[in-house]
Amino acid sequence: xxxxxxxxxxxxxxxxxxxxxxxxxxxxxxxxxxxxxxxxxxxxxxxxxxxxxxxxxxxxxxxxxxxxxxxxxxxxxxxxxxxxxxxxxxxxxxxxxxxxxxxxxxxxxxxxxxxxxxxxxxxxxxxxxxxxxxxxxxxxx
Amino acid sequence: xxxxxxxxxxxxxxxxxxxxxxxxxxxxxxxxxxxxxxxxxxxxxxxxxxxxxxxxxxxxxxxxxxxxxxxxxxxxxxxxxxxxxxxxxxxxxxxxxxxxxxxxxxxxxxxxxxxxx
Ligand SMILES: Nc1ncnc2c1ncn2[C@@H]1O[C@H](COP(=O)(O)OP(=O)(O)O)[C@@H](O)[C@H]1O
Ligand SMILES: [Mg+2]
Numbered sequence: 001x002x003x004x005x006x007x008x009x010x011x012x013x014x015x016x017x018x019x020x021x022x023x024x025x026x027x028x029x030x031x032x033x034x035x036x037x038x039x040x041x042x043x044x045x046x047x048x049x050x051x052x053x054x055x056x057x058x059x060x061x062x063x064x065x066x067x068x069x070x071x072x073x074x075x076x077x078x079x080x081x082x083x084x085x086x087x088x089x090x091x092x093x094x095x096x097x098x099x100x101x102x103x104x105x106x107x108x109x110x111x112x113x114x115x116x117x118x119x120x121x122x123x124x125x126x127x128x129x130x131x132x133x134x135x136x137x138x139x140x141x
Numbered sequence: 142x143x144x145x146x147x148x149x150x151x152x153x154x155x156x157x158x159x160x161x162x163x164x165x166x167x168x169x170x171x172x173x174x175x176x177x178x179x180x181x182x183x184x185x186x187x188x189x190x191x192x193x194x195x196x197x198x199x200x201x202x203x204x205x206x207x208x209x210x211x212x213x214x215x216x217x218x219x220x221x222x223x224x225x226x227x228x229x230x231x232x233x234x235x236x237x238x239x240x241x242x243x244x245x246x247x248x249x250x251x252x253x254x255x256x257x258x
Binding site: 012013015017019040041044045100106107110113114 | 174
């Protein structure tokens, strides 16, 4: 099973919808509770990064019996320094977004922590591609 | 007295969504205003204590299966946020207490509660 959702920049009304639909689908196919929880965190953080930092993009979930792949592809400014972006607390989110509780600089660290495998490619002024794998298992993070 | 009632009384909570939204069991609580932190640390069934009152709070609540949201500091969500909460069956409760005071009261309730069990 594969599903893709469009994600728009600065659309805080629909923010979280894509992650929510992925969650429902994973529950329907009977993925482990812990897998669903980790997938939700990864999907929501990836979705919010498109909403907050990019122009537009897509969030895709590919569901296999043993694992789940969550991908985020966007057109946007790209990430100049990936190591820096993965540091906890580093954020370029604008003030009005921080006031809402976003922009803590914990999104990419959360994605790393709650996924089993992660690849990221980014080109300045072109966009960012994030690929994660989450294995369907009950144990830990 | 039910746990919900005890919490409502102790924190002087006002429920803004319909009583039907209070259907989940409260298992504990988590306090936080950074959405990424809440997402990573809140447990299903927790009551989420926060200063935020915008609609993305409902989105995070739905994703994490919290039992309800306590909005502190006498802040009220707008109509739109209430509508989304109602639709998603997430109870929104307000209190005049601040994050610290509300969390302190919850901490006390849950320490007593776990002793009773
Ligand atoms: N899709 C993206 N496009 C451009 N920049 C991004 C993207 N995702 C993350 N970044 C950059 O990496 C930083 C850290 O991201 P993250 O850890 O999710 O924290 P936050 O989103 O809270 O700022 C962002 O502030 C931003 O500068
Ligand atoms: Mg982020």
